[in-house]
Amino acid sequence: MxxxxxxxxxxxxxxxxxxxxxxxxxxxxxxxxxxxxxxxxxxxxxxxxxxxxxxxxxxxxxxxxxxxxxxxxxxxxxxxxxxxxxxxxxxxxxxxxxxxxxxxxxxxxxxxxxxxQHLFVKAPHLFEDEDDDSTTLELSLNDLLEAYSKVKSRVSLTEDAYVVVRKEEYTKDMAASFIASKFEHKKSMRMTELLSFNEPRNKVVQVFITILDYISQNLYQITLLTEDDFELERLA
Structure with missing residues (x-):
């Protein structure tokens, strides 16, 4: 063998x-x-x-x-x-x-x-329920969503027709800095003043989310003025 x-x-x-x-x-x-x-x-x-x-x-x-x-x-x-x-x-x-x-x-x-190794998992986020009687929202969630939809519809699409998936470039910190600069010398401002409507979509979305976060923290107050515009007031 x-x-x-x-x-x-x-x-x-x-x-x-x-x-x-x-x-x-x-x-x-x-x-x-x-x-x-x-x-x-x-x-x-x-x-x-x-x-x-x-x-x-x-x-x-x-x-x-x-x-x-x-x-x-x-x-x-x-x-x-x-x-x-x-x-x-x-x-x-x-x-x-x-x-x-x-x-x-x-x-x-x-x-x-x-x-x-090819998967990315978002870290868990803890949401705390806070009961604060001083928080007053003068419009409903449907009003907010409708106003946001009107704002988004005015944003011009400057990107190419071909969509490329990439990491979000406009962060929450960038949105916070943008809002702070706008309210540096003003206490209140219309949404039409805050955004010029030729901003990138990701910026509009992140700014709107940050505003909602500020409202939930009682830092800003929002008031509906017309069916397609509302006023944002800085409380602190």
Whole structure:
């Protein structure tokens, strides 16, 4: 029989090497031909010695175990009626199956880790309910949404027709600075004064969200003037 030449890859241990041999030689892990497996395993050990590589002690321990199992297999099998008979390969098969399952689970976990590296999760945000009788909103949510819709409809679309998905460029801090600059010398202002209606959509949206946040914090008050305009007043 021509010996199977094992490529001297780096294995994680003797069980890893045995699984490699079983796969390459197409051996049934539940019915291991010990003679063939032992010969190929010893061939690998001899190659390591020829290349003057350090053979770890656990590889040598496994080699002696394989020889021991092979010797037991050469003994005559007991009668089938002998219920106490134990296959000398049983412990090795159990170790190999358990290690094989471990490798499969490890590969699945690594695959999940690689997939999760391409996912971005927003950190949880805690919303606190505050009951404040001093908070008075002089218009309904529907009025706000309608006013916002009218404001958004006046914004000219300056971007190309081809949409490119990118990270939001106009942040809440930028919106806060914009509102602060507008109210630096004024206490109240119409929405039509705050925005010139040729602003980018992302800026209009972020400014409007920031205004709503300020209203909820009682920093600003909003009053509906007409069906398409309202006044924003700075309270603090």
């Amino acid at each position: 021509t010996a199977y030449k094992v490529k001297l890859d780096v294995f994680e241990g003797p069980l890893d090497l045995l699984l490699h041999l079983i796969k390459e030689l197409e051996i049934d892990i539940y019915d291991i031909p010990m003679k063939m497996l032992t010969e190929q395993y010893m061939e690998y050990i001899n190659q390591m010695k020829e290349l003057e590589l350090n053979v770890a002690s656990d590889y040598l321990v496994m080699a002696s175990e394989l020889v021991k199992i092979k010797s037991h297999m050469l003994l005559p099998e007991p009668p089938m009626a002998d219920e106490d008979y134990e296959d000398p390969r049983e412990q090795l098969m159990s170790q190999l199956i358990e290690y094989q399952n471990y490798k499969l689970y490890a590969e699945e976990l690594n695959k999940l880790k690689e997939e999760n």
